[in-house]
Amino acid sequence: MGFINKIFGRTIDQEEQIMTNVKLAVIYYSSGGTNHQLAKWAEEGAKAAGADVKVLKIPETAPQAAIESNPAWKSHVEAAKDVPEVTLNDLEWADAIVFSVPTRFGNIASQVQAFIDTTGGLWFHGKLANKVVSAMSSAQNPHGGQEATILSLYTTMYHWGAIVAAPGFTDPVTFAAGGNPYGTSVTVGQDGKMIEDVQAAVKHQAKRTVTVAEWVKKGSQ
Numbered sequence: 001m002g003f004i005n006k007i008f009g010r011t012i013d014q015e016e017q018i019m020t021n022v023k024l025a026v027i028y029y030s031s032g033g034t035n036h037q038l039a040k041w042a043e044e045g046a047k048a049a050g051a052d053v054k055v056l057k058i059p060e061t062a063p064q065a066a067i068e069s070n071p072a073w074k075s076h077v078e079a080a081k082d083v084p085e086v087t088l089n090d091l092e093w094a095d096a097i098v099f100s101v102p103t104r105f106g107n108i109a110s111q112v113q114a115f116i117d118t119t120g121g122l123w124f125h126g127k128l129a130n131k132v133v134s135a136m137s138s139a140q141n142p143h144g145g146q147e148a149t150i151l152s153l154y155t156t157m158y159h160w161g162a163i164v165a166a167p168g169f170t171d172p173v174t175f176a177a178g179g180n181p182y183g184t185s186v187t188v189g190q191d192g193k194m195i196e197d198v199q200a201a202v203k204h205q206a207k208r209t210v211t212v213a214e215w216v217k218k219g220s221q
């Protein structure tokens with residue numbers, strides 16, 4: 001290995017640096033701020049694991065009048081106005097993706113589906129295959145459908161040919177409240193605040209997604 005590295009004029013350290021630079025897109029939709037916060041924790045966890053991270057929001061499709069009529073929604077839209085909107089180029093750029101989406105009637109929000117439905121061209125050209133992905137969700141009820149939402153997103157990932165790196169029980173933190181082998185899940189109270197402390201579970205999930213992406217990247221080089 002050292003010999004090969006010498007031939008290519010790189011030290012092993014430089015080689016490791018090149019190979020481990022996983023590009024992670026944390027892609028979220030949020031109307032009340034919960035999934036934005038989960039995305040920020042994922043960013044912290046992934047950066048600590050050495051990834052190059054972009055936090056990106058899924059474009060809003062709801063009418064402005066609906067947003068204006070809901071003070072919490074309006075306030076979150078304002079708070080997140082500087083977060084870049086995800087584009088298809090971001091999907092192509094990413095080696096790995098962590099999604100964070102609210103549960104709506106036990107499923108992903110329509111905004112998330114609308115974005116997913118624009119990815120047909122990338123899928124057709126094989127550009128989504130081998131992305132390493134995982135997903136998180138929030139809901140108002142502790143059994144409000146978080147897992148169904150995550151699984152629904154994973155169904156699309158199977159069509160993409162993505163590699164789902166769910167947390168499983170790979171760390172003690174996944175046994176704690178909010179830790180979930182499918183993907184971190186949290187409950188949101190009537191006041192819009194998270195009930196379980198899932199920060200550590202989110203960070204573990206982000207780190208695991210980056211680690212698996214690193215293995216895939218190294219293995220395919």
Ligand SMILES: Cc1cc2nc3c(=O)[nH]c(=O)nc-3n(C[C@H](O)[C@H](O)[C@H](O)COP(=O)(O)O)c2cc1C
Nearest residue numbers: 030031032033034035102105106138139140141144
């Ligand atoms: C149209 C709609 C449907 C919802 N459906 C569910 C549901 O099926 N189960 C549940 O527990 N909460 C449900 N909720 C509550 C949301 O999951 C909750 O507001 C969301 O997770 C908060 O995330 P956010 O702050 O990132 O927007 C629903 C909310 C809306 C607006």
